[in-house]
Amino acid sequence: MLDSRVLPMKTKAKKKRKSPNGKATNDLVFSAYQGTNDQVFPSILALYVPTGSIVADVTFGRGVFWKAVPKGSYKLRATDLKTGVDSRNLPYRDATLDCVVFDPPYMHTPGGTAHVNHQNYENYYANNVGSSNGSEKKYHEAVLDLYFKTAHEAKRVLKPEGIFIVKCGDEVCANQQRLTHVELINEFSCYGFVIEDLFVLLRNNRPGVSRILRQVHARKNHSYFLVFRKSKARRMVVPTPLLERGASAPREDVAIPPTLRQRA
Numbered sequence: 001m002l003d004s005r006v007l008p009m010k011t012k013a014k015k016k017r018k019s020p021n022g023k024a025t026n027d028l029v030f031s032a033y034q035g036t037n038d039q040v041f042p043s044i045l046a047l048y049v050p051t052g053s054i055v056a057d058v059t060f061g062r063g064v065f066w067k068a069v070p071k072g073s074y075k076l077r078a079t080d081l082k083t084g085v086d087s088r089n090l091p092y093r094d095a096t097l098d099c100v101v102f103d104p105p106y107m108h109t110p111g112g113t114a115h116v117n118h119q120n121y122e123n124y125y126a127n128n129v130g131s132s133n134g135s136e137k138k139y140h141e142a143v144l145d146l147y148f149k150t151a152h153e154a155k156r157v158l159k160p161e162g163i164f165i166v167k168c169g170d171e172v173c174a175n176q177q178r179l180t181h182v183e184l185i186n187e188f189s190c191y192g193f194v195i196e197d198l199f200v201l202l203r204n205n206r207p208g209v210s211r212i213l214r215q216v217h218a219r220k221n222h223s224y225f226l227v228f229r230k231s232k233a234r235r236m237v238v239p240t241p242l243l244e245r246g247a248s249a250p251r252e253d254v255a256i257p258p259t260l261r262q263r264a
Contacts, residue, residue: 034202038067053098088149092157100154103167140173169223199225
């Protein structure tokens, strides 16, 4: 005779849901700020450069970037033209630095009076006279040439996965828009640098001009911090390098990974 009693079914005990780590906050590093270089730069370091790292600021000047960075946080190598160091020929061995910081004159100086803070660099690099520095480039092309050659040096002295922090600004040159930050990102990708971040810095004051007849372009009142990483991975080159259009540093081709080659 069959037993008509219903036996209770065994049920699996529900696993306790794991609580996610972290906390809700808006105390974050953001991509755009209104302020000054020394207010933004420490946040960039905190996000990308561990304390104790060897950092070469190759355009140190008066050390404005470092005003709010606690002394001793990094092994700082502070150099510039006044110390006899050209950013295009750095006195460091290959693959010995964790980070390179570069803030050159990112606009050419028409008439010799604008952008006075960078005038000493302007005079040395001689945007409009190539004989003194080995470059025949002029105006915006001279600015790019300085960035490109320094980027090659930065790649040489940086360790694998090292960080390259670059300050730049767009400009109108010969009545043409030159989006410097785009030109640098595209070109540096051909050298093996990967763009990790872009920070926009808006000026506190309203810039003016000495005289104006008719405004043609928007007056630029912002600049950029670009953060690049020296990648160990071999990556496919997509953009046509600007070097092929006149800059003097040699192009370094990057091989296409086998997996991408197979898909193609």
